[in-house]
Amino acid sequence: MAATVKIANRPAGWKRQSYLWGAMQGMGVTLRHFLRNWPRNLLGRRADSDIATLAYPEEKRRYPPRNRGLHRLMKRADGQVRCVACMMCPTACPAHCISIVPEESEDPRIEKRPRIFQIDELRCVVCGLCVEACPCDAIRMDTGIHAWPTTRRADAILDKEELLSRGEISTAVQGGAGFSWRERK
Numbered sequence: 001m002a003a004t005v006k007i008a009n010r011p012a013g014w015k016r017q018s019y020l021w022g023a024m025q026g027m028g029v030t031l032r033h034f035l036r037n038w039p040r041n042l043l044g045r046r047a048d049s050d051i052a053t054l055a056y057p058e059e060k061r062r063y064p065p066r067n068r069g070l071h072r073l074m075k076r077a078d079g080q081v082r083c084v085a086c087m088m089c090p091t092a093c094p095a096h097c098i099s100i101v102p103e104e105s106e107d108p109r110i111e112k113r114p115r116i117f118q119i120d121e122l123r124c125v126v127c128g129l130c131v132e133a134c135p136c137d138a139i140r141m142d143t144g145i146h147a148w149p150t151t152r153r154a155d156a157i158l159d160k161e162e163l164l165s166r167g168e169i170s171t172a173v174q175g176g177a178g179f180s181w182r183e184r185k
């Protein structure tokens, strides 16, 4: 099949051919925005202006209510980490950014706990699947804290101590409140 070729006519008239008129129109838009927002800015009424940029970090954009934020590891009532190193969250993670090395727990009621628990926040896509996959409310993404900027990649890898520093005590019961394996036997 022969290819069809569409021939575009060269623009006619000096305005189109010189691009000068188009450039002047663009500068006119910039000047209009400048004159409209500059006095408002001077008076400190940025909320009224339609300036798209923010003077970060003095001004910060408000995140929407559904923003998740940095991860945290929850604790048991006795302060131990709730995570039992079941490997559900690294299995569910599509970015493969969770690394866990388990170890035996000294508590006879708990089989395992994480010796190493790391999350690479630069690889995380903030999908929340790790939270959904966790069977014991051990990991949450409800801090609302944005991952901080860094010049070293290693600084973006959060370790167990860092994740636990934001953790609180969770008394959630696996299988729901009042659930007991003894009652089922």
Ligand code: SF4
Residues within 6 Å of the ligand: 089, 092, 093, 094, 095, 096, 097, 098, 119, 123, 124, 125, 126, 127, 128, 129, 130, 131
């Ligand atoms: S939020 Fe998603 S990408 Fe980030 S650690 Fe959890 S499962 Fe992985």
Ligand code: SF4
Residues within 6 Å of the ligand: 082, 083, 084, 085, 086, 087, 088, 089, 090, 100, 130, 133, 134, 135, 136, 137, 138, 139
């Ligand atoms: S955080 Fe939850 S899902 Fe991930 S290993 Fe620990 S217990 Fe399992």
